Amino acid sequence: MKAVFLDFDTVSAHDLDTSRLAASVDELVLHPIDEARVPEMLEGADVAFLNKVKLGRTLLTGAKKLRLVALAATGTDNVDLAAARELGIAVCNVRAYCTASVVQHVWALILSLNQHVLQYSRMTSNGTWTRDESSTVLSHPIRELAGRIFGVVGYGELGRGTARVAEAFGMRVLVANRPGTPLAPGRVPLEQLLAESDIISLHCPLTEATRGLIGSAEIKLMKKEALLVNTARGGLIDGVALAAALRERRLGGAGLDVLGREPPPIDDPLLDPEIPNLLVTPHVAWAAREARQRCIDEMAANVRDFRSGGRRGRVV
Numbered sequence: 001m002k003a004v005f006l007d008f009d010t011v012s013a014h015d016l017d018t019s020r021l022a023a024s025v026d027e028l029v030l031h032p033i034d035e036a037r038v039p040e041m042l043e044g045a046d047v048a049f050l051n052k053v054k055l056g057r058t059l060l061t062g063a064k065k066l067r068l069v070a071l072a073a074t075g076t077d078n079v080d081l082a083a084a085r086e087l088g089i090a091v092c093n094v095r096a097y098c099t100a101s102v103v104q105h106v107w108a109l110i111l112s113l114n115q116h117v118l119q120y121s122r123m124t125s126n127g128t129w130t131r132d133e134s135s136t137v138l139s140h141p142i143r144e145l146a147g148r149i150f151g152v153v154g155y156g157e158l159g160r161g162t163a164r165v166a167e168a169f170g171m172r173v174l175v176a177n178r179p180g181t182p183l184a185p186g187r188v189p190l191e192q193l194l195a196e197s198d199i200i201s202l203h204c205p206l207t208e209a210t211r212g213l214i215g216s217a218e219i220k221l222m223k224k225e226a227l228l229v230n231t232a233r234g235g236l237i238d239g240v241a242l243a244a245a246l247r248e249r250r251l252g253g254a255g256l257d258v259l260g261r262e263p264p265p266i267d268d269p270l271l272d273p274e275i276p277n278l279l280v281t282p283h284v285a286w287a288a289r290e291a292r293q294r295c296i297d298e299m300a301a302n303v304r305d306f307r308s309g310g311r312r313g314r315v316v
Contacts, residue, residue, distance in 0.1 A: 001025045001307065002065075003047035007033035010051045011072050011292050021049070021296050024303040042066060049299060050078075052262075057083035068092070068306050070299050073286075075233065076315055077206055084316045090306060092313035094298040096157045098291035103161040105285035106201055106231055109255025112279060113227050114199075116140035119277075143198075143225070146170030151197030153190065153213070154204030154232060162201050171199075179209045194221040199229065206233035216241040225252040231285040234259040243269040246278055253277035257285040 003025040009032040012018075022028045031041055038053060042063040048055070051072040057080045060066065069079055071093045084091050112118060119140050123129050129136045150166035152159045153176040163173045174197055177187035190213075194200065200222070204210050214228070215238040222228070228251065230237055239260055245251040254277070259268055262283055270280060286292075298313070305312035 001046045002027045002044055003029070003049060003303070004041050004045045005030045005049040006038055006041055006053040007031065007051050008049075009033055011296065015289055016293050016296060018296065020300040021303075024300040024307075039063075047303060052078065054078045055084075056080045060084055060087055060089060063089075068303065070302055070313075072295050072299060075205060077233070081316050089316070090314060091316035092302045092306070093315055094295050094302070094313060097294040097298055098286040098288070099157050099161045101288035101291040102158050102231055102285045103165060104288070105257060105281070106162050106229055106255075107165055109229050109231075109257070109279055109281075110199060110201075110227060113253040113255055113277060114145065115142055116277070118279070145199075148172075148198040149174055149196055151176065151193040151200040153193070153200065153202045155187075156203060158231075159201070159203035162203065166199075179213070190218075191221055194218055195223075197226060198223065199227045202228075202230040202232045202236050204232055204236065206235045211235050212238055214238065214242070216244075219245045219251060222251060224250060227251075227253045227255070229255045231257040234262065239268065239270045243272065243275055243278075246275045249276065253279075255279045255281075257281045258283050 005028070008030040018030070025047060033053065035053065038059060039062055042048060042059065044065055045063065046065055047068045047070060048063070048066060049070050049072060055069060055078065060080060060083050066089050069084060069089060069091045071079065071091070074093050074095050076091065076093055079091055081091060123136050123139070146169060148171050150163065150171040151174045152163050155175045166173055174193045175187050176190045176193045177183050179190065183189065204213070213236045219241055228242070242254060246254060256270065256279070259270060259280070261268070264271060270278065302313040
């Protein structure tokens with residue numbers, strides 16, 4: 001069984017042990033990402049490992065020997081699952097591999113925003129603190145988190161992990177009901193969560209039901225001091241609406257690890273450095289070395305199980 005990793009450089013900086021991955025197949029070729037060469041890479045491959053490469057119907061149809069697509073991710077929106085199903089190509093993903101890494105990143109964003117770490121750091125380095133201590137110390141409001149409300153949208157592995165930390169800070173957790181479904185016990189409607197929460201963290205998948213989940217109308221429901229954090233998928237938020245709300249100070253701040261297009265175009269509205277209290281990181285919440293190693297080891301386990309007739313990690 002021949003396997004190709006179509007974009008290995010997106011998961012490894014030459015710091016991972018690939019021995020288990022190699023042992024799961026008969027032949028393994030690791031490629032750097034190069035979208036133009038994907039059809040060539042897939043020639044003769046039985047297994048395709050990938051992280052960010054998009055496999056649409058045309059590529060899947062052209063890969064005549066392909067039997068398995070193994071994702072180095074939980075999200076599957078970069079693979080045409082309907083086409084894979086029609087073509088008899090199995091697809092598997094990896095779950096719960098980066099919980100600790102993502103939770104750390106979520107709270108790094110929240111605490112940085114709440115404590116105004118970036119602004120205060122700049123005031124020390126540019127001499128503001130030296131020149132005028134009294135106006136520096138109280139120039140940005142800092143709030144205690146204890147007693148405030150933490151809203152979680154998407155209560156899977158990552159949402160639960162993030163909520164546990166909120167509870168450790170003494171916050172009360174609200175969980176949003178899934179869009180378009182009857183109200184479940186222990187959940188609240190999204191509109192209520194937006195209106196009551198001091199911090200809102202998104203952890204839901206990007207689907208037709210969740211695309212544009214947070215737009216102008218939803219932002220208007222939120223508290224003026226609220227913080228919005230998104231480490232899930234950029235398409236969950238209307239970037240133009242969020243940028244406008246932050247500029248007009250109708251929202252306390254936002255921390256984003258994902259954008260609608262990645263890498264983003266230079267004119268993405270959320271890349272403007274003049275937007276106040278906005279932190280954007282380049283989709284690295286998942287990227288702790290331990291998490292990445294765990295991911296490829298789980299991919300290897302998925303392949304071994306597939307070869308023995310199992311369905312481990314299967315989404316198709």
